[in-house]
Amino acid sequence: MNTTDLFSLLPIGCSVGGAILCLIPIPWFERIVSLIASITAFLSAIYILVFLPDMTNSYVYIDGLSKLVLFTVALVYVSTVLYSLTYLKHIKNPLFKTRLYYLLLNVFASTMFFSVSMDNIGLIWVGIEATTVSSALLVATENNNATIESAWRYVIIVSTGLVISLIATTFIYGSSGTLSISQLMIYHPVNRVFLIGILLAIIGFGTKAGIFPMHTWLPDVHGKAPAPVSAIFSGVLLPVALYAMARVIQIYPSSVVTTFALTLGVLTVVVAALMMTVQENYKRMFAYSSMENMGMILIGFSLGQGGLLGAVIIIIAHGLAKSAVFFFTGDVLSTYGSTSMGDVKGLLGRLPRTAGGLFMGAMAVTGAPPFPIFIGELFIFAELIRQYGWGIAATVMLFLAIAFISVNFKVGKMIFTGGKLYPKEKAHKATWVPIVNLSLSLLSLFFIPYFEQFLHKFLIP
Amino acid sequence: MSIVYSLLELLFVLLLSPLFIGILNTIEERLESKQGPSIFQPYYDLIKLFHKEILVPQVSSPIYRLGPYVVFTFYLFLSIILPIITAFPLAFAPSADFIGGGLFFGAAAAIKKFSAIDSRSNYAHLGTSRAASIGALSEPITMLIFIMLGVLSNTNNPFVINQVLRSSSEWYFSLLHGFVTIAFFLVLIIETGQLPIESHSNAELGMIDDAIPFEYSGPDLAIYKWGTYMKKFILMSVFLNVYLIPFGVATEQDGLLGVVIYMGIHLLKLTGLVIVFALINTTVSKFRLYKNFDFLAVVFALAFLASLAYYIVRY
Amino acid sequence: MNYIFEIIGFILIVLTLLMQWEVYVTNIILLFSLSTVFVSTFLVLLGFSRPEGNYLLFVLAGLTLTIRGIVIPVIMSRALHRLYDKPWRVREDKPMMGVGGSILVSLVLIVLGYYIYQNSLYEVLKIRSGAVPFALFMQASLLIISRRHAYIQMIGFLVMENAVVMLSGWVFSGLPFVVEAGAILDLLGLVVVSSLIIRVREQAIMEEGESYESELRG
Numbered sequence: 001m002n003t004t005d006l007f008s009l010l011p012i013g014c015s016v017g018g019a020i021l022c023l024i025p026i027p028w029f030e031r032i033v034s035l036i037a038s039i040t041a042f043l044s045a046i047y048i049l050v051f052l053p054d055m056t057n058s059y060v061y062i063d064g065l066s067k068l069v070l071f072t073v074a075l076v077y078v079s080t081v082l083y084s085l086t087y088l089k090h091i092k093n094p095l096f097k098t099r100l101y102y103l104l105l106n107v108f109a110s111t112m113f114f115s116v117s118m119d120n121i122g123l124i125w126v127g128i129e130a131t132t133v134s135s136a137l138l139v140a141t142e143n144n145n146a147t148i149e150s151a152w153r154y155v156i157i158v159s160t161g162l163v164i165s166l167i168a169t170t171f172i173y174g175s176s177g178t179l180s181i182s183q184l185m186i187y188h189p190v191n192r193v194f195l196i197g198i199l200l201a202i203i204g205f206g207t208k209a210g211i212f213p214m215h216t217w218l219p220d221v222h223g224k225a226p227a228p229v230s231a232i233f234s235g236v237l238l239p240v241a242l243y244a245m246a247r248v249i250q251i252y253p254s255s256v257v258t259t260f261a262l263t264l265g266v267l268t269v270v271v272a273a274l275m276m277t278v279q280e281n282y283k284r285m286f287a288y289s290s291m292e293n294m295g296m297i298l299i300g301f302s303l304g305q306g307g308l309l310g311a312v313i314i315i316i317a318h319g320l321a322k323s324a325v326f327f328f329t330g331d332v333l334s335t336y337g338s339t340s341m342g343d344v345k346g347l348l349g350r351l352p353r354t355a356g357g358l359f360m361g362a363m364a365v366t367g368a369p370p371f372p373i374f375i376g377e378l379f380i381f382a383e384l385i386r387q388y389g390w391g392i393a394a395t396v397m398l399f400l401a402i403a404f405i406s407v408n409f410k411v412g413k414m415i416f417t418g419g420k421l422y423p424k425e426k427a428h429k430a431t432w433v434p435i436v437n438l439s440l441s442l443l444s445l446f447f448i449p450y451f452e453q454f455l456h457k458f459l460i461p
Numbered sequence: 462m463s464i465v466y467s468l469l470e471l472l473f474v475l476l477l478s479p480l481f482i483g484i485l486n487t488i489e490e491r492l493e494s495k496q497g498p499s500i501f502q503p504y505y506d507l508i509k510l511f512h513k514e515i516l517v518p519q520v521s522s523p524i525y526r527l528g529p530y531v532v533f534t535f536y537l538f539l540s541i542i543l544p545i546i547t548a549f550p551l552a553f554a555p556s557a558d559f560i561g562g563g564l565f566f567g568a569a570a571a572i573k574k575f576s577a578i579d580s581r582s583n584y585a586h587l588g589t590s591r592a593a594s595i596g597a598l599s600e601p602i603t604m605l606i607f608i609m610l611g612v613l614s615n616t617n618n619p620f621v622i623n624q625v626l627r628s629s630s631e632w633y634f635s636l637l638h639g640f641v642t643i644a645f646f647l648v649l650i651i652e653t654g655q656l657p658i659e660s661h662s663n664a665e666l667g668m669i670d671d672a673i674p675f676e677y678s679g680p681d682l683a684i685y686k687w688g689t690y691m692k693k694f695i696l697m698s699v700f701l702n703v704y705l706i707p708f709g710v711a712t713e714q715d716g717l718l719g720v721v722i723y724m725g726i727h728l729l730k731l732t733g734l735v736i737v738f739a740l741i742n743t744t745v746s747k748f749r750l751y752k753n754f755d756f757l758a759v760v761f762a763l764a765f766l767a768s769l770a771y772y773i774v775r776y
Numbered sequence: 777m778n779y780i781f782e783i784i785g786f787i788l789i790v791l792t793l794l795m796q797w798e799v800y801v802t803n804i805i806l807l808f809s810l811s812t813v814f815v816s817t818f819l820v821l822l823g824f825s826r827p828e829g830n831y832l833l834f835v836l837a838g839l840t841l842t843i844r845g846i847v848i849p850v851i852m853s854r855a856l857h858r859l860y861d862k863p864w865r866v867r868e869d870k871p872m873m874g875v876g877g878s879i880l881v882s883l884v885l886i887v888l889g890y891y892i893y894q895n896s897l898y899e900v901l902k903i904r905s906g907a908v909p910f911a912l913f914m915q916a917s918l919l920i921i922s923r924r925h926a927y928i929q930m931i932g933f934l935v936m937e938n939a940v941v942m943l944s945g946w947v948f949s950g951l952p953f954v955v956e957a958g959a960i961l962d963l964l965g966l967v968v969v970s971s972l973i974i975r976v977r978e979q980a981i982m983e984e985g986e987s988y989e990s991e992l993r994g
Binding site for chain 3: 095120122123125126129130132133134136137140143145148149151152155156159160163166167169170171173174175179192193196
């Protein structure tokens, strides 16, 4: 590999370097190192995005889709590190020292970078399994019983799903003799074993992405994990698993596969929207909102062409907006001390910046215009109507509307009722991070034509 | 000529069955560094029992007295139809095949239990109910084992099965045969009442088969015990001759001398099996009562896996 | 070679059945490392039977034996020793169904696994004995579902991975070495991380007496 090829591995290298350097026991050193590592990873991701041509050699496969996802991962990584700098002191009774937290965060980011750039489906599997390993302890940062229970459920359910993916990888390898995405895109066998392998891979990776019916770990984990961890989960971990599913669908876009993925996506949206209406815990509610957006992304991937563009728009915009929302909920939790929506009142008077941000974020995440998630959903609906007619599209629109109403109603109740119940407090130091994220999410609206350029080769009908 | 063989087989089983139980007891005691009884002790016990008086409970019916004799007759019948000393069917062998043999064992067990219940004694009821619940599970397992082994040779004839296993090493080393042998060995432990199912003490907490003849006395008890010895002997012989070591059993060409020589070899084979039982008895401890049913579930699973192995491999 | 695969496959099924019978956690860990020994024996024999003398298979077998067969059970029993003061007495306290029932359900699942394989993949793959890893997979999922103790769930997951190794090794020509090695290392990391989580979880369950499913919802 020549030196320009090595640039593609730079984000992985930065975050791994940051992780190793975190081991040095100088106080405050790990935060500085993580910050530097995340910023350098971000810069290299920008370089890859803008300057690196689409490349593939025997290990790495980088094309428009992976560049965009890489960029999103890096961006959310930076914002999570920035937010964790000041959030960690709010966690009472942590399970391990902050040095281990930053180490795990860097390793987690590096495994996600790894999963997105690899050419070999087996290596993608290894990367996603490694994300489970490194994030399991992050979920359990706060040492109380329910959190540990949710961490254990996460480990077991996701690992079982990934074993199904491993079986799928075995089928794919056995029937086609190769696991390389670049070769499989050119030619793939059309027999039944390969088809079953692709379907099983969708199910297996779908467990990691929170697709119905394997989503049961998602609300538990998001309800109990600390805010930065929830942010990075919803923002990038779920899309990375969906990236793997997208590659698999792209390899074999037969009607069976796309119908299967479409059905799963629609069911995910339906279930998420229904469950959102009865939630009392705001973090769980936003977890179901993530699940709904993941369902929309899956629908987009399964449709292809215009739907693919919409899905990528949602990935980028949702990554930024949802991480911002979870950062805001971290603020709310550290101020009010409770995750139940009934206990949170008068947010507007107490933390006006957070309240405004949370309101905007909730609108953004559920797909209100002019936020780009709305535009992405429009693209997906256009493709859905073109390929499948009005029936399914109307159903999905109905459930999205249900989700929109329930989330915004509950958030509005948190923010606007209560009046002057509490005096105005000083905003938290890191509240500017989610505000930046949210504005970036809005600004990405203007970059949609550039996204289309990146994904050009997929959009040709 | 084959009537002579049948008579020889009958006398073989009748006269030598108490010997092996005696050998088992003695070896167990010797393994525990005790002197133990002499190997002929069961004979002395039987002879002693024949001299004692019979006491019959007032509330019992004639079934109570008839029971041991009927069971004894069943076992006598079984000893001349199963392959114990010969590899070829004798005069009465066509009366019942393998499954028929299994059903006869079941019938004998049922009659034992009926006559024991008839004595209206609490201990007999205890033993009968426990033996019945274990038997309800172990009898179908025995049936399954016999049927699965019959798949080998497409017949249910134990003699043909013996021949097939002796001549074809492919069947002998197959998975089906392995599973069935292990399952039958475990069933043998259950049926002959060795540890870990049943110990030889009279502790009420775990007595299963020892509690059934609690009320019998005198010659009735002697016949009952002799029947039990014969059952154990027959089952062990069937295990060895058909399942585990089908080699060397006397065939038609060997003549009378060959059959007699084989009787000696068979005694050695049985002694080997008895030593294995003694080793097991002195190493494991008794299961608590409800664990017996889990053990039976495992045995059933093994017998079932034999059928699965057959379907996967052969069909 | 077919014969050896069947024998080892059925031995693994019987060992997993015995795991269903066992209630004590240390015995289950022992049974698991015994079954891993059989899996690595199978890999070694597979390496011998391949004409091109694929030495990577031997390395993989050695890796499986050391990491999955020795290191992971040692880590788990060390964690058990640290958590409980009488580790040999640790067992599944509140089983969801009795031992006999779970053995029978396990048998039903084996038949189901065989049926599914027979009707779907057999026509394509034409290998009869591929049903054995499927049956093993379903048995392992029963182990995970029917037990509440976290160590036993972990062992169930590891048995599932063993079944996948058997499937890929026999029915197909195996996965590339990089992927398999990566899988093994991932497993190691998973077990290390899970030991920590399980330790805290079981401590909490020991103190309070039940797990916190209801508190998760609120």
